[in-house]
Structures are given as structure tokens and as C-alpha cells.
Amino acid sequence: MNYFKQIIYEMKHQRMMTWVSVSGTALSIFLVMAFFITDNFSSVDVAPETSRSRVLLGEGVHIKEGDRYDSSGMSITLKLAEKIYTGLDGIERISFVRGDKSAEQLSVAGAEPFVADGRKVDAEFWKIFDFKFIDGKPFTDSKAAAAERAVVLTRSAARRLFNEDKVAGRDIEIRMIPFHVVGVVEDVSPLLDNTYGYYFTALDKEQFRSTESDDAIFGSLKVILKMKDGVDAAYIKEQVKNRYDRFGAELKQNGKELIYHDQPYTGEELTLFFGSNNSPDIKSHNRQQWIIYALLLLLPAINLSSMTRSRLRHRVSEIGVRRAFGAKKVDIIGQLLGENLLITCMGGIIGFLFCILFLYLASHLFFEMGGSFESSLEVLNVRPDFSMLFRWQNFLIAFIVCFILNIVSATVPAWRASRRNPAEAISGTH
Amino acid sequence: MKRKLIKQMCREWRDNIWLILSLMVVFTVVWGGLWFIHAEVYGLFLPKGFDCTDVYSLNVRMIEESSPYYEEEGKDGESMRGDFEVLLRRLREHPTVEAVMYHWGALPYNYNFMGNNLTVADDTIPKYYGNMREASPEIVDVIKLKSLTGSTPAQLKEMLRRGELLISDNEDFEEKGYDPISLKGRKVFIGSDTAKLYRIGDVIENVRRNDYEPAWAGTIIKPDDSSWGQVAVRVKPGMGKKFEEAFKDNKELRISRNVFLTELESMSDMREANQRSIEINIRQLIVLVSFVLLTIFLGLLGTFWFRIQQRVGEIAIRKICGATRRNILGRVLSEGLLLLLIAAVISSVILWIFVIPGLLEKIGASESSEWWIKTLWIELIALGLVAAGIVLSLLYPAFRAMNIEPALAVKSE
Secondary structure (H helix, E strand, O other): OHHHHHHHHHHHHOHHHHHHHHHHHHHHHHHHHHHHHHHOOOOOOEOOEOOHHHEEEEOOEEEEEOOOEEEEEOOEOHHHHHHHHOOOOOEEEEEEEEOOOEEEEEEOOOOOOEEEEEEEEOOOHHHHOOOOEEEEOOOOOHHHHHHOOEEEEEHHHHHHHHOOOOOOOOEEEEOOEEEEEEEEEOOOOOOOOOOOOOEEEEOOHHHHHHHOOOOOOEOOEEEEEEEOOOOOHHHHHHHHHHHHHHHHHHHHOOOOEEEOOOOOEOHHHHOOOOOOOOOOOHHHHHHHHHHHHHHHHHHHHHHHHHHHHHHHHOOHHHHHHHHHOOOOHHHHHHHHHHHHHHHHHHHHHHHHHHHHHHHHHHHHHHOOOOOOOOOOHHHHOOOOOHHHHOOHHHHHHHHHHHHHHHHHHHHHHHHHHHOOOHHHHHHOOO | OHHHHHHHHHHOHHHHHHHHHHHHHHHHHHHHHHHHHHHHHHHHHOOOOOOOOOEEEEEEEEOOOOOOOOOHHHOOHHHHHHHHHHHHHHHHHOOOEEEEEEEOOOOOOOOOOOEEEEEEOOOOOOOEEEEEEEEOOOHHHHOOOOEOOOOOHHHHHHHHHOOOEEEEOOHHHHHOOOOHHHHOOOEEEEOOOOOOOEEEEEEEOOOOOOOOOOOOOEEEEEEOOOOOOEEEEEEOOOOHHHHHHHHHHOHHHHEEOOEEEEEEEEHHHHHHHHHHHHHHHHHHHHHHHHHHHHHHHHHHHHHHHHHHHHOHHHHHHHHHOOOOHHHHHHHHHHHHHHHHHHHHHHHHHHHHHHHHHHHHHHOOOOOOHHHHHHHHHHHHHHHHHHHHHHHHHHHHHHHHHHOOOHHHHHHHO
């Protein structure tokens, strides 16, 4: 108890110092956490993408023909997608989806038409992701659903068209073609790039097969893979690389070279916007992030350290008395670090809360978030859900950051203070 | 005085080394931040060659056969083109509309780049390289192209109607010693298609891809009648909202048999979306620079606060011996600024030897004396900013020192 009393006394006595230390720490935690949290939006599990660490995206093909031809694209043909991604060991489910979200006009008699992003997905898509159905259910047979023009709407789309949520069984028009609503799901955040959309229509593989030419490579499909629990992405990548090598050997006979770019991609890799003719460089991204974290932590730590050193000079006599009465060096260091940790944590809490508020209100203005290259303004202006911000992992990291900041800024001054000779310290000859 | 200051600073060498280290980092980050901000924003101050205020973009779509609205009579290509012309006419006649063009990817605020070479027939002039924008002649009015030779918009449109090309100023071409204006009236072919020759109608201001990215090739405007996947509409000033409402309410403006216009988007929204990534970079750099400045502000404020508290006795004696308030202020400020000077000199040596040459080479400006001078200026501005931060942070502790009552301070000692 005395311990806390002393800390509070010190803080009251040195108001200026307390204010400077707390605000410096708050600023540092604010920025470190802002970078950390936004960097992790790509891997946070949030409905309907509740197992993102197990989901990989198979896309991208890059072909070269000497200096004459160099072409690449994100979407591939069904034939190639099946050749590369079906039957892989360690995969629980595989879904084929159209590569791009297409913006189409949605309309219904009596309501104003509007343009919204939609997806074409197969029945497996609904089993990989955890959509919450408010009404109706997902389609289970892609071919039949495509034939009867089934569509699943999000809550927002249903409200905009019908002013109500439960609209399964009703009819709408997409690009002036009638569709039948089979289900309504909860809205999906644009931050979830595999599932975001306002409506979902059925993808019929047979239809694609009949329209694709045999030797085509660039198509309009992507593959979503859900790994079995405990399987490592590297294991899947290795198998896919072998398939690329095999297919590459076939192409080589025609003088073409197939270049493998680390497919299939994790959510983290996909945020790097590397294009279809490059490999995601996660190492360099991580290195860059570590430099930012180090800078944001070290700079305040150096300043806090020199302030702590100055502050401890005022307490030399007190430390001398305590040492003279038998306090061990470890006790002195422990107390000084504890005191400092309390100030750091105060700053940490303030910085963390401001960070959450800031990210909720303005993260889209300071961090690249929802959507991919050339997304619409609506997608770019997305706000993260509170569930993405208030995660126990974020609190834990914030505390660890405070602890590191404390250790870096206070250990040396505390250690030096504890080494003073008690007699010299009391007499003031320091 | 100076010797005493240095002696005193040497006595506190441990604290000062930390301060110098942190000032070195601060100075480097502020310099780097300002340098990158400058590299991102200098394009804003260059002419961009277009004006997209009050411009809207639309996509052209066809009703599919499976739609109940599909009309059999309008299914052949000629009928579709006819229906498209009907839509264009309705838009042009609308009271809110000033000009209408059709095109495919010719508007700014997207990252399309259709690199094409123009070769002057029967001459050895180097090839002219530029981004080709294919559109109907009304592009002149919709995005307001500007002639560099004084031609009026009506004259530019007439040239495009005659099938002539418009080209822009072009840094690369000029560096090779040729003026694009000298190509006016010359016959050129595009790429390797020597069979078709085009006359260069006029030279215009380079149409950049957005407000930030400087032009890195020329612009070629080619009249094109076959690309009508997109439409752009310039509305009369201040009539944007009225046009949006009219487009929503009036089906006649949107659809003619099997052809319909959709995805109405204002160019100001497209601009914001297109430049978001660049603006985020700039904002992050500004935050970083502000952060380090604020950190050093707080750090120095705290450290000098204690230093002044420790030196109460010394300051009191100096005051008794005749030091004025100004002397005391000068002493505190010189200590901070001297620390910055040491940090800046060490950082500069490292930066100019190891960092700056590589940086300039990376942006292809290692031989540009303009960039070397700019870099030096940016360094001086960074030095000024950090110095201002230091002075601000030291003012409060310095005022405390100036207000020390000598008699009381010495008595308490």
C-alpha cells in the first residue's frame, strides 16, 4: 500500500513530469497499436470469415515467352483451376468463385434501382464461410440454383429494395434479368475481401466449361481453399508449386514459361497488392513493420529514459537511506521499475483507448484498408467493426508494448540509481 | 561563456549522448519524412492538363437476351449503335448538361496506361512515346483540354473530327532535343502500323493520370468512333445534384431499347478513390514527422525541466553576479540548439554519404542538380523545424530559470 502511496505522491509532486511521461507514452502506444491493429485486419476472425487462418486463395497466372510475350492475370480458367487446386492433401473444402466482384444494377418494381457489388459463387462457398442467414437458406446445388437464377441478398440490399429484411421467395432484377431471392444474410464488411458483396448469385461450372476454350489459361475464376485444422499453408503451397511445375512442363513444349508466384495466398499476403506478375514479399513487409514499431517505441523510450534518469537524481538521498537500512539493489530496481510501469500503463491505457476511437472514426484516412486496387469510394471508406478492434489480443499486445517501453526506458536509470554508494547518496556527494 | 557551456555539457555527457542520439533519429526521420512528402506532392503544383470538376462517368451496358426487357428489333450492332446515339442526344439536350463524350478508359483518375509510339513518316526524328487516350472529339470540352499553341476548343474538336491526333508536351522527347510543337502538321504512324498515317493536329498540355503523379510520358488523344463502352458528361457549373436526380428519375436518359447507361459516378468521387492510397502515404508521413517532433518536444521539456531544477543554485549565483534574464534564456536555448547541431552534423554526414545518393538514384534523379539542391533545402527545413521544436520545448523550463529569485534560491541551498 505504501508503495502505491509513494507513487501517487511522486506523481502529484512532479506534476509536470508525470504529464510529460504519460502523454509521451500514450502517443507511442497510440501509434504502435494503430499500426498493429490495422495490419492485422487481414487475419482477424470475424463473421462470416471466422477461420481466416485456414483459408487460402488460389489465383494468378504469369506466362512468359522470351522477350516477346509477358502476360499475367489474377483470374484463371476453370480447367486450370481444377488442374492446380483439386485433390490437394490437407484441404477440407474447395470453392470456385468468379474472380471479380461485379457492380450491377439491382432493381425491383416500385423501388429506385441502385448499383451494388455482387459475387458469383458455388454451393461450397456457403460451407467455407459462416454467413448468418436472417431469412431463407443458401443454395446447395450450384447448377440448379444457376438455372433458376437464385440470389442471396445481404440485409442492406434487401432493405434498399423492399424496405424489409425477410424477403426470401420474392423476385428482383439484376442487370434487368429476373432473379429469385432464396436467402438473406447479415451484411459483410468490405474489409473481408473473400466474402464482401451485396448479393450472391450461383456459379454453374458446366456453363464455364462450355464457354472456355481448351487451351485458354486466363479466365474469370478464383479458388477458395479451406485447409484442414492444423495444416500449414506452406504444405499446401508446396503441393501447388509441384502442380505448377507439372503444368509448366506442358507449356514449355509450346515455348512458354509458366512462372510460379507462391500461390495460393494467405489473407495477410493478399493485402500487399503485389499484382499477378510478382510474388508477395511478406518478409520485406514484416521488416518494414518492425522498423516502424522500433522507431515508434525506441524514440519515446530514449526520451523517457533521460527523463527517468533526471527524476531519479532527486531521489538519490531516499534511495541511499533505503539502501542503508538494508534494501537490496534488486528491491530498489524492482520498485523503480514498478513505479515506472504504473506511469507507462496509465499512458498505455489512454493511448490505447484513443487508438480504438481513432481507428473506428478515421482509420480509412490513414491506413489502406478495404478492397483491392482501384476500389470504389464506398469500399475505401469502410469503418472497422468494434469486434475487430476490441479483441483480447490487442489488449495483450498493448500491455506487452507498455512493458517493453518500461523496460527499455527505466532499466538503465534504475540500475544506476541502485548502484550508488549509500553513504555518498545520503551525504549528497553525487 | 561558450567554454563554460561546453564544460557543463561535458559534465552531463551521459544524458547528452542519449539526447544527441535521439535528436539524430528525430532529425533523420523529419528530413526523410519531408523528402518523401515532397516527392509525393510536388506534382500537385504542376499543370495537370485537364479539369474534371462537374464531370460524371457512366458505363454503357446491353440488356441480355434472357431479360424480359430485351427487344428483338434492337439486337443487331447497327440498332444498338443507333440506340446509343439516341441516349447521347438525350443527354446532350438535357438542360443541366454542357458536353457529352464517349470513350473507353480515356478519363483521368485511373491507372490505365496505353503506351504507344508515334513515328514521323519519312524522317529520323526519335519516336514520340505517350499514353493514348481514345475518345470522341467532345473530350476537348468534357475534360477541357488546353492547346499550347493557342487553338480554340472548337478548333481542337474540329481537328479530332477530321481524324487528326493531338499530342502533348513530353519531357523525354524534349530532352532528346526536339520540341513536340515541331510535330504539328506532320504525318505519323502508330506503333508498327505503317499503313495508316495520322496528321498531328495540335499540341496540348499533358493530361496526367491524377493530381499527384507527374507526367512521365506524353499524351496522345486519338479520335475513336468504335470505343463506346463509357460515357462522360460535363454538367453546367453547380448543376451536379440536379443532373444526378434527373438521371435517377428519368428513364429516358438511362435506357433506349437494349442499350442502357449505368454506374453514374462523379469524377470527384473517382478522384478521391484513385488518390486515396497516395494521400494515405502523405498523411502517414505527416503523422510520423509530427510524432517525432512531439516526442522530442516532450523529451526535452522533461529533461531540461529537471536540469533547471538541479541548477537552481548555480542560476541564482549567476543572477547575483549580474546575469540578465536574457543571458539565462540564451544559455538554456544554446544548450539545446548545440545538441541539435552536433546531432545534425553527424546525421548529415551519414545521410549524404550513405543514403541520399541511393535515394536519388532510385527515383532516377541522381544526375538532376535540381533534386540535389531540393534535397539540401529539405535538410535545412528539417533542421529549422527540429530547432523550432527544441526552442518551444525549452521555453517553459527557461522561463522557470529566468524567474528564479536569487536570494531565496541561494538561501535554500
